[in-house]
Amino acid sequence: MNAGLSxxxxxxxxxxxxxxxxxxxxxxxxxxLLFFISGDIIxxxxxxxxxxxxxxxxxxxxxxxxxxxxxxxIPVVMEVKLYSEILAHISLVTxxxxxxxxxxxxxxTYIVGTLLLQVGGSAxxxxxxxxxxxxxxxxxxxxxxxxxNTFILTAAIWxxxxxxxxxxxxxxxAKHYIDKSNFDLLKIHAQxxxxxxxxxxxxxxxSTLMPMFFIAHKLNKTYLKLSYFLTNGGLxxxxxxxxxxxxxxxxFFTGLIILSGISFFIKYNYDAYKKRLRKKLDIGMKLSxxxxxxxxxxxxxxxxSLTNFDFLSDFYTKIRIAYGVSLILGFFTSLILGxxxxxxxxxxxxxxxQDKVGKFKIPMPANLYSEKVANAHYYTFISxxxxxxxxxxxxxxxxxQISAVLFIITSLLYSYNTFMIIFHKxxxxxxx
Amino acid sequence: MLENLSNTEQEILNVIKTVIDxxxxxxxxxxxxxxxxxxxxxxxxxxxxxxxxxxxxxxxxTILNHIKVVVESNxxxxxxxxxxxxxxxxxxxxxxxxGKAVLNM
Numbered sequence: 001m002n003a004g005l006s007x008x009x010x011x012x013x014x015x016x017x018x019x020x021x022x023x024x025x026x027x028x029x030x031x032x033l034l035f036f037i038s039g040d041i042i043x044x045x046x047x048x049x050x051x052x053x054x055x056x057x058x059x060x061x062x063x064x065x066x067x068x069x070x071x072x073x074i075p076v077v078m079e080v081k082l083y084s085e086i087l088a089h090i091s092l093v094t095x096x097x098x099x100x101x102x103x104x105x106x107x108x109t110y111i112v113g114t115l116l117l118q119v120g121g122s123a124x125x126x127x128x129x130x131x132x133x134x135x136x137x138x139x140x141x142x143x144x145x146x147x148x149n150t151f152i153l154t155a156a157i158w159x160x161x162x163x164x165x166x167x168x169x170x171x172x173x174a175k176h177y178i179d180k181s182n183f184d185l186l187k188i189h190a191q192x193x194x195x196x197x198x199x200x201x202x203x204x205x206x207s208t209l210m211p212m213f214f215i216a217h218k219l220n221k222t223y224l225k226l227s228y229f230l231t232n233g234g235l236x237x238x239x240x241x242x243x244x245x246x247x248x249x250x251x252f253f254t255g256l257i258i259l260s261g262i263s264f265f266i267k268y269n270y271d272a273y274k275k276r277l278r279k280k281l282d283i284g285m286k287l288s289x290x291x292x293x294x295x296x297x298x299x300x301x302x303x304x305s306l307t308n309f310d311f312l313s314d315f316y317t318k319i320r321i322a323y324g325v326s327l328i329l330g331f332f333t334s335l336i337l338g339x340x341x342x343x344x345x346x347x348x349x350x351x352x353x354q355d356k357v358g359k360f361k362i363p364m365p366a367n368l369y370s371e372k373v374a375n376a377h378y379y380t381f382i383s384x385x386x387x388x389x390x391x392x393x394x395x396x397x398x399x400x401q402i403s404a405v406l407f408i409i410t411s412l413l414y415s416y417n418t419f420m421i422i423f424h425k426x427x428x429x430x431x432x
Numbered sequence: 433m434l435e436n437l438s439n440t441e442q443e444i445l446n447v448i449k450t451v452i453d454x455x456x457x458x459x460x461x462x463x464x465x466x467x468x469x470x471x472x473x474x475x476x477x478x479x480x481x482x483x484x485x486x487x488x489x490x491x492x493x494t495i496l497n498h499i500k501v502v503v504e505s506n507x508x509x510x511x512x513x514x515x516x517x518x519x520x521x522x523x524x525x526x527x528x529x530x531g532k533a534v535l536n537m
Contacts, residue, residue, distance in 0.1 A: 010490075076489075076490055079487070211486075212485075212486045212489070213455070215455075215456065215485050215486070215524065217521075217523050217524060218523070277456065277524055277527075277535055277537070278456060278535060279535070279536050279537075280536070343490075346454070346490050346491060349454065349491075350490070350491065350494060353494075354493075354494050354497070355497075357451075357494055357497060357498040357501060358450075358451070358497075358498045358500075358501030358502040358505065359501060359505075364452070364454055364457060365454050365455075366457075
């Protein structure tokens with residue numbers, strides 16, 4: 001009986017929980033360091049320290065939690081067991097080690113081919129390859145050939161491209177294998193990483209989870225198919241035009257294709273939101289809905305950054321930084337903050353209470369964390385994000401510093417809830 | 433569905449109402465997840481036909497176990513089977529008026 005159940009395929013909590021724990025610590029570290037580089041960000045001075053903090057946010061915070069969440073979600077999305085838990089453990093160790101080495105090297109301004117940087121980069125590459133093997137092998141076993149699964153597989157391929165180009169940049173800096181500036185290569189590296197890896201993965205996972213959590217049915221999947229072809233087609237054209245042409249009009253055109261692809265994804269989720277069963281949103285869904293609002297601001301900055309208007313000529317660098325900030329610290333961070341509340345409590349709840357249901361009075365998953373704390377970091381997060389965007393355009397360092405302090409508070413409150421869930425002690429009461 | 437229930441089957445349904453969906457936080461009977469109940473006194477068997485609101489539901493197995501546990505604890509000596517079906521697929525129209533009231537639909 002019971003084909004199609006994900007609970008039987010769920011991985012051991014020890015595979016998933018360390019990703020959430022280490023990810024939340026990385027969020028705190030990155031937020032503290034953000035305070036010290038706030039002056040560089042508002043002066044659009046993209047120095048090695050800024051690169052260091054960016055990589056802690058991207059690798060330590062966003063990537064690590066996405067890896068952990070995906071190990072939990074593969075059984076949900078693909079209806080199979082994760083291919084290998086051992087590979088997942090090794091991938092975690094190599095990612096944490098590699099990210100620490102890379103960020104330390106950047107912070108000490110050693111951009112040019114140091115051993116630490118190369119070993120760190122290679123460790124990240126190994127981690128990514130192991131992760132991709134796990135995703136691809138799980139997908140091969142899966143009988144669910146859905147468009148959502150295709151998004152996840154494609155994201156894994158783009159991730160391999162992203163890391164390979166990143167490592168090539170550090171080598172090319174010293175050896176000059178190709179006659180292309182590292183800044184141009186960095187633009188390709190960043191766009192593939194942000195749109196090809198993160199965005200593609202988010203579309204695949206969110207398009208499965210959001211309708212499930214909203215309990216929305218009868219959604220039109222044609223929007224997702226259109227989104228897939230437009231986003232990927234646009235990204236391939238963007239990559240080619242960045243490398244071969246770097247022409248403003250071509251770039252703007254490719255940007256529009258990607259924007260239309262992402263718009264179809266937003267439309268699909270908006271329909272799920274409109275058809276939702278639960279009208280009152282819990283904190284997890286409030287943060288997730290906020291993420292989609294911030295995705296809209298990201299798209300506006302993204303498109304503006306591809307234009308070439310005279311009246312904006314003094315602002316283009318700021319707009320590009322606002323685009324990156326809006327995507328990494330806005331959309332992705334908000335989505336991760338929210339989806340933690342939709343995944344982690346269930347993982348721990350199932351571990352503690354799966355066999356106790358009906359026999360004892362037990363708490364609900366939502367009782368495993370403090371809703372007051374979650375609501376508090378909802379507001380500190382919004383304030384931190386808005387102030388950082390304001391600081392970028394006004395160049396007022398005090399505003400950037402207040403923003404960083406609010407990010408630190410957000411990360412501490414979020415981590416408090418994360419660890420409260422992870423270390424939840426079984427609470428059983430008699431039924432009568 | 434859930435028509436022509438005997439008195440015992442109605443009692444079983446009332447017991448299953450104590451099972452709460454952890455995500456939606458309403459009972460699974462009002463959510464419309466129970467399709468049928470068959471009680472056979474002579475064979476000492478109870479069969480519950482249930483569905484879930486989504487394929488891959490992370491707590492699906494727990495909900496089905498919960499049904500089995502509460503029915504077994506109230507009808508000891510019976511063989512209780514809980515069968516999961518995806519036919520017909522669950523839709524929000526299956527929610528009872530009581531469930532819709534709780535969800536403000």
